Amino acid sequence: MTTTSPPEPPRSRLGHAYGEQLAQHPLxxxxxxxxxxxxxxxxxxxxxxxxxxxxAFLGEGERRTVVADLQTVYRLLxxxxxxxxxxxxTALAAAVGLDPGQSALITRSARTGTLLPLGRADLYHDGAGFKLLEFNLTSALGGFENADINRAMLAYPPLAEFVHRHGLxxxxxxxxxxxxxxxxxxxxxxxxxxxxxxxxxxxxNFAVVGPRLRVFAAKLADHGAEGIACDLGELSYPNGRPTVGGRAVDVVFRYFLPEDLTDPVATAQLEPLLLAVERGRVGLFSRLDAELYGNKGTLAILSDERHRDLFDAAELACVDRLLPWTRYVRPRLTAPDGARVDTLAHALAHRHELILKPTLLHGGHGITAGWESDPAAWEREVAAAMDxxxxLQHRVRxxxxxxxxxxGGLQELFLNWGLYVGARGAGDDGDDGYAGGFVRASADPAVGVVSVGSGAAVGCVFHGGD
Known part of the structure; x- marks a missing residue:
């Protein structure tokens, strides 16, 4: 008589258990x-x-592991x-693709105040572990409604009971x-x-996202601050201090990004704000130089074998565990097997395993998935991106x-995890800097980018339960 091994449990034991519970509670x-x-x-x-x-459910052990890895990557960046x-x-700014004007503005900010960790890691879980696709290090992270989704979901009694029973x-x-x-x-x-x-x-930008930023500003009252949402053009500077609507501002919570600083109008409106920051008249959160570290180009620097001798064994283990193979698009690159190869030839031969990304754009803009492109279009895109x-980043499934x-049943979905990290000591969970998260989900296993912009559905994250 032959026996068969039981099937491997899914990554999310909690997700599977919750699905079984819901089967008893038709929606x-x-x-x-x-x-x-x-x-x-x-x-x-x-x-x-x-x-x-x-x-989505994040087991406590895997939460601690991925947060520790993200904190290590932040220190490396x-x-x-x-x-x-x-x-x-300035050299790092040039390497990640900032033009001289952007570089001058951002590196000015590095001379003022301090810069504390705050970021959102966008990750896929490939069944063995989390892989870091992007690490957005900026104040313009979104996610300020994350806990609202958790609270709304807890209004559903079967979930509330499940969360309580498992200590989530x-x-x-x-x-x-x-x-x-x-x-x-x-x-x-x-x-x-x-x-x-x-x-x-x-x-x-404010003409588009203004309503949502007004919500953000109003929510600051729950955290002991008076928020005002506005655009750069609404700021005035009597006595060198920014004011808006007649109110003097203590801190500017920045929502503009490096790609916005190529517009000469925006740059001119930013100048008096930077002067006020440099003269100590207002705080800027976060400092502009955060953008130097939170882009895809810095991940390529960490991933490149040419720099491995700059990191110790524990740092390399973290990089190998968390980062997919990522390389700048230059005429030659180091392939996953360590060989130096022609980039265009490598990209064509491995089209179904590669994705092309701009280093500075956000929200999935400008990304081309090789497996979604025909060979001729893929060759044109990679050739145009050269230098x-x-x-180029290895595909994570x-x-x-x-x-x-x-x-009453279960479906298989494919998640982009948005996990937030900040400075240690800012919350509970052992003060490791975990700051919550949300997920975006697609039913398409071959999806190139799982994002809200591409029609993904959104859910909250509960953790614990090990």
Whole structure:
């Protein structure tokens, strides 16, 4: 008599257990797990009605491991000017694709105040572990509604009971952001009243995202700050200090990005703000030079074998564990087997395993997945990117995760995890800097980019339960 081994359990034991529980609770009407999220004006403004039928679950052991790895990667990224570029932030700026004007603005910011860790890691789990696709290190991270999704999902009684029974919890991402802002801009946060915080984007961007930033500004009141959302053009500078609507500003919470600083109008409107920061008249969160470290080009530097002798054994183990193979698009590159090869020939031969990404753009813009392109189009894209601000990255195939299908069963979805990290000591969970998260999900196993912009559904993250 032959026996067969039991099937391997899914990555998310909790997700599988929750699906089994939901099979006993058919979804109906107001009892739908996403009903409260869809009834929230705040959440529908951000995500319309694209909510998953349940949360994602992050086991406590894997949470600790990935957060520790992300903290290590953050330290490595911050050390790149010294380790690779002789201490020059200007050289790092040029290497990651910033033009001279952007570089001058960003490196100016590096001379003021301090810069504390704050970022969102975009990751796939390939069944063996998390792989880091991008590490966005900036104040313009989104995610300030993360805890609202958790709270809305907990209005569904079967989930609330499951979370309680397994000892699960979640982090308030916005709370971590505000604590980090207060620490980074401590010299500008008054002790006797709530700080006035201007949430600021460019004029063009604010015309699109203004309603959501107004929500963000209003939510700051829950964290002991007075928020005002505005664009750069609404700031005036009597006596050198920024004001908006007649209110003097203590801290500017920055929502503009490096790609916005190529517009001469935006650059001119930014200049008096940078002068006010340099003269100590206002705090800027986060410092512009955060953008030097939070882009795909820096991941290519960490991934490149040419720099392996700059890192110790523990650092290399982290890089090997977390980063997919990533290289700048230059005429020759180091292949995964260590051989130096012609880049275009390698890209054509391995089209189905590669994705082409600009180093500085965000939100999935400018990305070309080789497996979604025909050979001629792929060759044109890679050739056009040669010697420019682009990287090639090895494809990461996300493992299927079990999610309720809304009809009493389970469906397989493929997740882009957005996990937030900040400075240690800003929250609980052993003060390791974990600041919550959310997921974006697609039912397409061959999806190039799992993002809200490409139609993905959104869900919250609960952790713990080991």
């Amino acid at each position: 109906t009407g107001s009892q739908h797990p996403a009903a409260a999220a869809r009834d929230s004006a705040t959440l529908t403004l951000a995500y319309q009605d694209r909510f998953l039928n349940g949360p 911050r050390s790149l000017p010294e380790r690779v570029f002789g201490g020059s932030t 919890r979640y982090q308030d991402t916005l709370g971590h952001m505000v604590r980090t802002m207060r620490a980074e801009c401590a010299a500008h946060v008054p002790a006797d009243r709530p700080p006035v915080v201007a949430v600021v984007d460019t004029v063009d 420019g601000p682009f990287v 996300p493992a299927a995760e079990p999610f309720p299908d809304g009809a």
